[in-house]
Amino acid sequence: MQDSLHLLRTRRFLPLFTTQFLGAFNDNLFRTAMVMLVIYGIYRDAAQEATFSAIAGGLFILPFFLLSALAGQLADANDKAVIVRLVKSAEILIMIVGAAGLLLHNVPLLLAALFAMGVHSTFFGPIKYAILPQHLSKEEVLGGTGLVEAGTYIAILGGTLLGGILVTQRADGSFHAEYAALAVLLVALIGRIAGGFVPPAPPSEEAEIPGYPKRGMDWHIIRASITLVSATMHVRRLFLAIIAISFFWSMGAVLAAQFPPLVKNSLGSDQTVATLFLAVFSIGVAIGSVAVNRLLKGRVGARFAPASALAMGLFVLDLFRRVRSWPGNGGELHDLSQFLALPNSWMVVVDLLGVAIAGGMFVVPLYAFLTTTVPKSETARTIAANNIVNSGMMVVATLILTIAVQAGVTVADSLLIVAAASVVAAWIGWKLHLACD
Template identity: 35%
Template sequence: MDTVAADTAVGAAREAHPNQFALLRQRRFAPFFWTQFAGAANDNLFKFAFTVMVTYQLQVAWMPPAMAGLVIGALFILPYLLFSATSGQLADKFDKRSLILFVKWLEIGIMLLATWGFFTADVVVLLACTFLMGLHSTLFGPVKFAYLPQHLDERELTGGNGMVEMGTFVAILLGQVAGGLVVAVPAIGPQAVGFCCVALALIGRLVAHAIPASPASAPDLRINWNPVSETWRNLKLAHGNIVVFRSLLGISWMWFFGAVFLSQFPSFAKEVLHGDAQVASLLLVVFSIGIGAGSLLCEVLSRRHVEIGLVPLGAIGMTVFAVDLYFASGALPPSAGLTLGQFVGVAAHWRVMADLALLSLFAGLYSVPMYALIQLRAEPTHRARIIAANNILNALFMIGSSVIAGALLKAGCTIPQIFLLVGIANALVAGYIFLLVPEYLIRFVAWVATHLVYRFRVRGEEQIPVSGPALLACNHVSFVDAVLLMAASPRPIYFVMDHRIFRLPVLGTLFRLAKAIPIAPQKEDPAVYEAAFERAAQVLRAGDLLAIFPEGGITRDGQLQPFKGGIMKVLERARAEGVQPPVIPMALTDLWGSFFSRVEEGNAMVRPFRRGMFNRVGLNVGAPVAAGQVQPQVLQQRVAALLAG
């Protein structure tokens, strides 16, 4: 019952903080958010100002202007490959607040050195600072993403990640804009950049002081200082949880996808859109706003759960708008060099900007749930090392994107053609990942059903435990009851279902992908009957959620049918395995008479619009019942009360 009390407290906290923006008023999140915001802004202010300086203001014989951006970008990414594994260990071993404070002191030192480099126009010193700022970000990355699940509950994790993702891209945008403006100030530009960098580092350190303590998750961990062997060990550690590992690959692909677009914006603006440097900056602004909007939208669309059903939706949008960007670019009228005002005055250019905005918005929908899933599913004792493995893969994929984009350009591909190829590749990669991890596809179907087919409302969802085994007992009204329960739960559910439903063309495939457990009457098929109860006990022993429909079949008259004794047999098998899971009563409401339910005058799934569109349906979740107190009649009374209320 301790778990029940904890879940009740989580529900109360959720009601007290109704959305992700409320986190900015809380000490557990606000200082951390503004610390990472200042750090991301400083990274990009420094990098962009330095790039502009060596491109336009200095003559460096051994680094031509065309190579400056590539060299600076490569030096910044290199520490991710070299030191991510070590930083992941440090984040698991030590208090995260202490590490954040250390990283901010390091940032101050680097920026003081960079200021000297700006004053003396010493490119070598500034290149060294670029590498050190990459190291600073490498150390901060695992701490950042391991901090969130330590201070946010499951229902806040998507919103928290959305805020961080939005904040990061806004900080990148503001940092680059500020860097370009400040470094261009006549006579004192580079020196002013140095002072701004130091000021931002000091602000970040002052704000970080308010971050609450975050105890180490693995204080006894022995540090392996060999980056090569530890990198390999981290990747193997991540591979131990196949859903998490494939989610890491999915996030890394998103960075590959995004890096292709971001790296080509200057050339795209000049060669395809015929715009000046301000047009290239506009593309960056539109892309950043799109990512931020998509990241914030995740919480609204997920009902404050970790909703990985948004990932396929994001992948579809990324492909659709990347492909449309190719066609929009090919339809542009020829023109001479355009200023920003002239560019936005052409109607055809608005389609290009809309494609970029929507493409990046869907990228936000794609990435945020994946980050939240990794944080939720990774073991706390090595969560930071999993994040470190993610950073390593991200760096490799970003480097790969540069190599492949360069090879395509050398082979004669135009920039719009590269966007088209990446969009098509995104569809193939996403499809492959979703086949490997069907949970994404299943949750997507559940999300569509509860947003586009039904208007679905859940009451008492805080009663569904976010960890540990539990048995869900629900009335059976339609052929999509299991889909609706999936949508209501933050965790995967294993269903015990009538074996005949697996014969249905679409639903049968869906439930097989969901690893539903078929059950047949004992007289009809004793082997399937026994195997179902054995598998059900294994699910509960593994600490997962199991759902059963105690009526034994879909109602034919819309009324609650007598509960059968199968639920008692499940509990007996679980007890024999040493598990006594709580039983959560549930009641689906207003489904009777809809397309997927039977009706008195006929079968299910006839006359699709017999109740119109977007039917209001609901799920009422009751308080858990201890396993020792469960009886079919008692449970039926609980479900009946939920139906009435």
């Protein structure tokens, strides 16, 4: 078995792992606190709440679509460790704005900070995967990628739990988020300290892919994006991997956007149950991320992608079946203990866990594949091209979701979109397996 945990004891991996862990933790601490505050403390209308969740998801994703080409060029042309430190310094400033929004209950400020965190993640995203082949051996990359992905989702779990806990209710029924405002600032500061220990990762001198844009900077974001995506997607194996990853993130975007309104309006439960759902999903992806490395024994490949995608779809279909037949509760929202005492509540949790484990097993080998099948000089731009396509499909998915909600489609029915997409993802995963394994 490939033991990747030893990487956590090395300077070449631990500082990066810690930095990305804290970044993901803070993203989700802020986003969860924001969503809980708005859904439970500001808005009082189901359609408004579902629309806000979808818009918030789209705003966070949009920078990936607009700026990933620039981020990839910068990462491949400069020392990635220097960019890490710049990005983490910017996070402190962004969280000052976010904390103000939480304190003032100001939705525009909250959305502005969310968009800025999307920009932050856009510039950090290519680095956290592209730096691995520079600091790790080829046999360690799948394990390192799995740890990064597992760490990210454990961080999502921690940030989600803390974000839900720190938005509390006063005696008069109103909600406040003062503690969450303080927490996002502290985590940003600690993340900047961790980023200072990431070892140097200067531009690689390996030969570039024929047909790839040269390493010089193109500051025209639309032209650079088109050039980068077209140069990457004409390579069949990269095309299949990127499209498969994009389907995974599109499905995840729909699920994540709908968890709070699904819990409140379909399952009649409060924010503690919404936090549980987000936490279970995070744990599941972390489990799947580590498990697939053991199943593949450190060998990068798409052998388990088709079965994993189909498993996701089956669990989502069962979740849909249970949500549709969920009994009404007479207007009172269930807390966590009341929800878990209901018939079939644990099966809903199992369905969520199954979706997430299968998702982790599906996506981790695909990221490792992207970073190990191109020269080190192209890894950041390959991840950037992947992020552009991912974010474009996620924005389309959230727009479809928003339009469907406005047209009267229930949150529960939107789960069928995810189930249908999983079949397409399985087919693409099968094509990639045939092409590469």
